[in-house]
Structure formats: structure tokens, C-alpha cells
Amino acid sequence: MKKLSFLISVLLFSAASAFADVYTVCSGKAQVARDSGKYFSDQDITIKYDDEKKIYYLNTEVFISNIFVLLSENDLEKIRYALTKYKEWVKIAKEHNVEMNKEIPDSSIDTKVL
Numbered sequence: 001m002k003k004l005s006f007l008i009s010v011l012l013f014s015a016a017s018a019f020a021d022v023y024t025v026c027s028g029k030a031q032v033a034r035d036s037g038k039y040f041s042d043q044d045i046t047i048k049y050d051d052e053k054k055i056y057y058l059n060t061e062v063f064i065s066n067i068f069v070l071l072s073e074n075d076l077e078k079i080r081y082a083l084t085k086y087k088e089w090v091k092i093a094k095e096h097n098v099e100m101n102k103e104i105p106d107s108s109i110d111t112k113v114l
Helices: 002-018 073-095
Strands: 022-034 039-050 055-062 065-072
Touching: 022 055, 065 073
Parallel strands: none
Antiparallel strands: 022 039, 039 055, 055 065
């Protein structure tokens, strides 16, 4: 009976994961900072979305390693907010002909990199 219960559990788990999909959202080239931001280079990237885990995977290859950056919906909201705020501040700085270095509040994210 224990073997049958275990087998049914494994089959149910396998069936549930079979319906989960990972979609390619976009792929293309992006500017990637090199040498601590001293210069940039074009890099192939792919962004995928896992609909079961509700997480985005930003994938790129560095030398011979594949890099995956995991981003949640909340992370993306923070990135959008930071970019919007950055554009506002650049516009204001240009209007007043000033340069400034200011941290955007609530813009940091903690994420996993694989």
C-alpha cells in the first residue's frame, strides 16, 4: 500500500509540473558593463518566464558560463520605478544645467544569480 501511495504521489507531482511552462519573453542584444563599468559591449540575452514559479530568468553567457538572474514581479516593479524616477531626475538636471549623484529610494533588489 505504501508503494502504491508513493507511486500515485510521484505521478501527481509529475503531472502538475508537466503543465508548468517556461516561455521566452524576448531575446536579443543588450549593452553589458565590462571592467566595472569602464566600457560596454553587446551581449546576447534571453528573458524567460516560468508561469508556475511566477519568476523571470534573464539569461546571458559570460565567457563559457551561462548566467541566470532571477527576477520576481516585485523586482520588475522596483526596476520600472527606478528607471522612471531616473528619467525624471535627468530631465530636471538638464533643465537646471546641473550634475548630481543621488540614490533612488526603494530601488534596491535582492535576487539570485545562478
